[in-house]
Amino acid sequence: MSQSKVLIADDDPNVHEILGLYLTENQYEVIHANNGKEAISLFSKEKPDIILLDIMMPDIDGYDVCKEIRKTADVPIIMLTAKDEEFDRILGLEIGADDYITKPFSPREVITRIKVIFRRLPSIQQKNDTSQEELYDFKLFTISVKERVVTVNGKKLFFRPKEFELLLYLVRHSNAVLTREQLLEHVWGFDFFGDIRTVDVHIKRIRDEFSQHNINCIHTVWGVGYQFQHSKKE
Incomplete structure (x- = not known):
């Protein structure tokens, strides 16, 4: 069975290092994007199974990346944000995010959230079959x-x-x-x-x-x- 592919889109090298380590240890294939433009490009090229998307990125922010991806795909998206205002959380959900995690976060929490989303996908596939x-x-x-x-x-x-x-x-x-x-x-x-x-x-x-x-x-x-x-x- 092939590994699930996770795209991390964040301009913080520490986030890539820590999440990449934990995701790899949990048998996920990891793809790294350091800004919004790269995230959109890698999404089109790599077709990840889920996206961890930072809101505050240079060039194109996470909101616009999410909206661009949602024009063509319904891949699960978890927003990563340093903001904790209700408006920011609701806005992320309104433009198509499936979940959000506020920084600073535990890598184990991120893994758990990913597993929660993936755990529900097989039941959808089973219905389709x-x-x-x-x-x-x-x-x-x-x-x-x-x-x-x-x-x-x-x-x-x-x-x-x-x-x-x-x-x-x-x-x-x-x-x-x-x-x-x-x-x-x-x-x-x-x-x-x-x-x-x-x-x-x-x-x-x-x-x-x-x-x-x-x-x-x-x-x-x-x-x-x-x-x-x-x-x-x-």
Whole structure:
């Protein structure tokens, strides 16, 4: 089995040295980028399985690198940041990051976060390999679980992996009112380290994508959580 490939994008040599050592010891292949431009170039060339992306880099910062990568790929991205303001964390999630780690951090924590993300990927692949299709057909849109595609009138909507998983969990529990804690537990896992408001950020992105087609299917139940409600085709 080939090693998982990790791209470290950071302008701090110490981060590369320490993380590179721990990642190598844990059987990951490591690629190093020292600035934003190099990160984008190496991503296109090397196709890493996950990216550790520093926010404050010369030339092109981590936010812009993340946005550029998200134009073509849904590879998991963990933001590395010296900032600890709520705005910076939420902004990173809104532009497509999967998680964030505030500096200074323990290399063991980084390894754990990577394992948490990778641990959830095989279950996605297993769903893709099932021979029996799971298809949800609603009045205005359809969801193919096998293909991991949401379509409106034949047009594919863009959902990142975690957004699709969150939408699918809500669909599979239609009409049930689900708390943020329940969604974090079942979509992100027990050992998710991030902010509970991560759920709100992902819900907003799902709603924004649907709203372009006048679809309103995820409802807020104030003080509790969220609920999926939509009629299936007759």
